[in-house]
Amino acid sequence: MSRPRDAAATKAALLDAATKLFGERGFDRTTVRDIASLAGVNQALLFRYYGSKDALFATVLATQSRALLEDSPVEHLLRNVLLRMMEEKPRREDHPLYAVLRSSHHDSAAEVVRRQLGEEYARALSSLTDAEDAELRADLVLAWVVGIGVLRSVFGKQPLADADAATVTALVTRAASVLLEHTEPG
Amino acid sequence: MSRPRDAAATKAALLDAATKLFGERGFDRTTVRDIASLAGVNQALLFRYYGSKDALFATVLATQSRALLEDSPVEHLLRNVLLRMMEEKPRREDHPLYAVLRSSHHDSAAEVVRRQLGEEYARALSSLTDAEDAELRADLVLAWVVGIGVLRSVFGKQPLADADAATVTALVTRAASVLLEHTEPG
DNA sequence: GTCGGATGTAAGCGAGTGCTTACATGGGGG
């Protein structure tokens, strides 16, 4: 029943491989030959099905940013994101966030998707406080999450890299609660 | 008195150009031809004076990491680093931190220098608390600084990118003080 | 069956990379 000639499966295999490799290495250090090789298909098919390396990258980011937020209630967003990040082994570099971080080319659709991703997180976080500068506070909390991810994945910084997930989450949520506090409702 | 043939000046021009370009674009997206061109010298001289692109990059990082910490008293380190970071215009992408961040190749001397940089910051910060997990707390504060820099430079995230420096510094230092507190001495 | 389009493959093009090499040149020491 296996169909060796299956365009949909080929497209999906390419997307999976690209997701993994872009996440691990970033855009520049991932080659189309690597992607095709990991997917087990000829690299010309990448161009048949996605047009260009840029377009494939944009597809990866769009797919991930769409799926990233939809499974966490807002109140526990910070806690859940931190736990997920800390529970993965350090320097496991295929977290969606890292794909975005590692790819610092400023043109193309990637920039847009990157910003949208930030906007989504920040909007969710900013709903947690009624302070006047709620959005700025949300940005700061988002920055903390990003920074923790960077220190763990790019730097492999100890002791953070191998720290206990619950400990880190507790420390961060406690400090962040200073920013994300609700005053008494009117 | 101008000496057109001046090896020291040529070396310095190459180092300056490399510092600027690595900081703006990261390692991979900076070519030796770009560096030599900006320095106004023949690109073969880069290899005569530094041996390789990798070695030049390591020299840039070593020079910067040595100069980065030496002008801030420990108590105001967090505040000063934040202020400096926020007072620069957003997306000014030649901050030393960004050079390090943008260059995610894992071998070579760069990795070592990167870690040393983190260690220095974290050691300074960890002296600010006598909690048992002082180093972990320092890592988290360092992560926050890094994350803020990333959101401002890589993402250009609003409102953080154009936020008031004093406001951000106040918010962050207040929240971070939860982590960097001194209990009463013995 | 067979024909045609969908799917897969092999080869390579042109541009750009880090780095090397063979050569010009100029200025200070003998």
Place this chain on the structure above:
DNA sequence: CCCCCATGTAAGCACTCGCTTACATCCGAC
């Protein structure tokens, strides 16, 4: 003065990159 070596230059090598092209092969429609 003149020679020698530090300094600078031009050309190109070997390689990888994204992408294209010309061609094989399979499968469903008729």
